[in-house]
Amino acid sequence: MKILLIGSGGRENALAWKLAKSSKVEELFIAPGNPGTAEFAKNIDFKSDDQKSLLEFALKEKIDITVVGPEAPLAAGIVDLFKENGIKIFGPEKLAAQLEGSKVFAKNLMEKYDIPTAEYQSFSDPQKAAAYIREKGAPIVVKAEGLAAGKGVIVAQKVEEAVNAVEKIMIDEKFGEAGEQIVVEEYLEGEEATILSFCDGETIIPMIPSQDHKPAYDGGKGPNTGGMGAYAPAPVVTPELMEYFKENIMQKTLDALKSEDIDFKGIIYFGLMIKNGEAKVLEYNVRFGDPEAQVVLPLLKTDLVEIIEAVLEENLSEKNIEWLDKKALCVVMASGGYPIKYEVSKKITGVEDLKQNDELIVFQAGTKLINEELYTAGGRVLAVTALADEFKEVIEKAYTGVEKIHFEDYHIRSDIGHKALTKA
Ligand code: AMP
Ligand code: GLY
Numbered sequence: 001m002k003i004l005l006i007g008s009g010g011r012e013n014a015l016a017w018k019l020a021k022s023s024k025v026e027e028l029f030i031a032p033g034n035p036g037t038a039e040f041a042k043n044i045d046f047k048s049d050d051q052k053s054l055l056e057f058a059l060k061e062k063i064d065i066t067v068v069g070p071e072a073p074l075a076a077g078i079v080d081l082f083k084e085n086g087i088k089i090f091g092p093e094k095l096a097a098q099l100e101g102s103k104v105f106a107k108n109l110m111e112k113y114d115i116p117t118a119e120y121q122s123f124s125d126p127q128k129a130a131a132y133i134r135e136k137g138a139p140i141v142v143k144a145e146g147l148a149a150g151k152g153v154i155v156a157q158k159v160e161e162a163v164n165a166v167e168k169i170m171i172d173e174k175f176g177e178a179g180e181q182i183v184v185e186e187y188l189e190g191e192e193a194t195i196l197s198f199c200d201g202e203t204i205i206p207m208i209p210s211q212d213h214k215p216a217y218d219g220g221k222g223p224n225t226g227g228m229g230a231y232a233p234a235p236v237v238t239p240e241l242m243e244y245f246k247e248n249i250m251q252k253t254l255d256a257l258k259s260e261d262i263d264f265k266g267i268i269y270f271g272l273m274i275k276n277g278e279a280k281v282l283e284y285n286v287r288f289g290d291p292e293a294q295v296v297l298p299l300l301k302t303d304l305v306e307i308i309e310a311v312l313e314e315n316l317s318e319k320n321i322e323w324l325d326k327k328a329l330c331v332v333m334a335s336g337g338y339p340i341k342y343e344v345s346k347k348i349t350g351v352e353d354l355k356q357n358d359e360l361i362v363f364q365a366g367t368k369l370i371n372e373e374l375y376t377a378g379g380r381v382l383a384v385t386a387l388a389d390e391f392k393e394v395i396e397k398a399y400t401g402v403e404k405i406h407f408e409d410y411h412i413r414s415d416i417g418h419k420a421l422t423k424a
Helices: 010-020 051-060 071-075 078-084 094-101 103-112 126-136 159-171 239-259 293-299 304-312 391-403 418-423
Strands: 002-007 027-032 065-068 088-090 120-123 140-144 153-156 182-186 191-199 204-206 215-217 221-224 229-232 266-275 278-285 327-335 360-364 367-370 373-376 380-388
Touching: 002 010, 002 051, 010 027, 010 293, 010 304, 010 360, 010 380, 027 051, 051 078, 065 078, 065 304, 071 078, 071 094, 078 088, 078 094, 088 304, 094 103, 094 266, 094 278, 103 120, 103 182, 103 239, 103 278, 120 126, 126 140, 126 159, 126 182, 140 159, 153 159, 159 182, 191 239, 191 304, 204 239, 229 293, 239 266, 239 278, 293 327, 293 380, 327 391, 360 391, 380 391, 391 418
Parallel strands: 002 027, 002 065, 065 088
Antiparallel strands: 120 182, 140 153, 140 182, 191 204, 191 266, 215 221, 229 327, 266 278, 327 380, 360 380, 367 373
């Protein structure tokens, strides 16, 4: 089988690693990929938003299945285009991708079908939004309606901060069209977790729960990033909470989509806030999380290609999905100054010498090769994933891996997994 994977981040490196393990895969291509994916796949030089070139390539190479990593091509309708041309592709169509691409759509769906989430109002008039914020008081959360590369959410501790966020989004148009509308929502307290799921439109199956670390600095301080590290399974998701989630959130979401005549095939990412044994939805995404994929995929025992085929053939209900009975944890090494201002083109050493195996893996993200040598090329540069039997051990193992890798002014959080230790 020939597979084409689309994307270039750490998540896609984890996907390439997992797809390459499938006995069904004869050839794996990734567009555009990164130096890390080149170990498992043939990198091809098309950007993930170049739908026309990707389609031509898939047709010419007779690709059997295309797998889409990031959200932007999904929201732009790449799945619709490939399907119109008779090519199998894994991911939701444009209409279904609104679950992530439009916060107003997602919030309205949750309200209509009584899916637990923060109270909210949506606005297209900045004055009305500001008046609502003043009426509700802080803390309060302001979200740009559309895709904003993970930067469109402002958790404001003060009313003025929230009003400024409205101005930046709606008047200064910081996120362009994505900010023509905003959602203002109630601030939720609790602990966050991610539950990814496979969905074929009729059946939805949760993966093991994971936990991201979004703020830039230790102790959850500083600005939000794309994610500084993750671990799985997340003990905050107790067996009871998982049952609550399946009944009140996961199945209800699928039923809601079906009631709206939306056929969802792909990944639904549930970003949850957990408190007192109950969960509320913070956000939906329509793809694997990054860096959640870097810990969830290494624990997946079942062949990912078989699961993808089951989704496309709508027989996921017959599929038994198995997980390793281990803990996985990853630490992201980022460029100093990320997520605000950082430099790139720093030489990276130590990756080659690290003895990688299925329980110690370096997933690359913002890297590039210059004269066969590895350099930084982005905010999140790479992630070191470790697997072990216990959280204490897995933390040590991942950080020992990190110590062997170096580039100038790198930034890590030193407390990845600490919340798991307090519960395990
Ligand atoms: P989102 O992209 O919607 O997940 O938001 C990014 C991050 O902002 C989340 O992971 C939370 O840490 C935080 N956040 C979003 N919505 C809320 C909320 N209603 N209350 C508290 N924190 C939130
Ligand atoms: N790690 C958060 C996300 O992928 O959206």
